[in-house]
Amino acid sequence: MNPPDQASRKKTHKKRTLWAFLLLVSLGIFSWLSDPSAEKGVAGERTTPKAEKEPTANESFFLIGQVQKPGKYPLPLNGRLSLGDALALAGGLTDVANARKVQVLRSEKLFIFNLNEKGSSVLLRPNDRVSVPEKLF
Secondary structure: OOOOOHHHHHHHHHHHHHHHHHHHHHOOOOHHHOOOOOOEOOOOOEOOOOOOOOOOOOOEEEEEEOEOOOEEEEOOOOOOOEHHHHHHHOOOEOOOEOOOOEEEEEOOEEEEEOOOOOHHHOEOOOOOEEEEOEOOO
């Protein structure tokens, strides 16, 4: 049996990293990534923050998965950055990216957007985690 080539090993590693990150986020391991401005409701559920504040210089968002340059990126000071612009900042999508199921994790809520429709115009917020999955062939 032939050993896997470099490209397939990288693809497998990225896929495992994405799933591990999403699992850790769902378990609350990355509590430092959660939205500190959200208040606890009566039953301990998160509620919507009372007022939106202007982003400061240190607020950022995260891009993982099938993007050219995954990582942490700063939000502009005016706070207006669309999902499409954010993905362009990361060098765009890879060849195997699924543009129809881009996930945004915001304050413990998961949203799925189709970039081929109106999903690319969605505005990102501080601490959003954007995950671009791989296409299933």
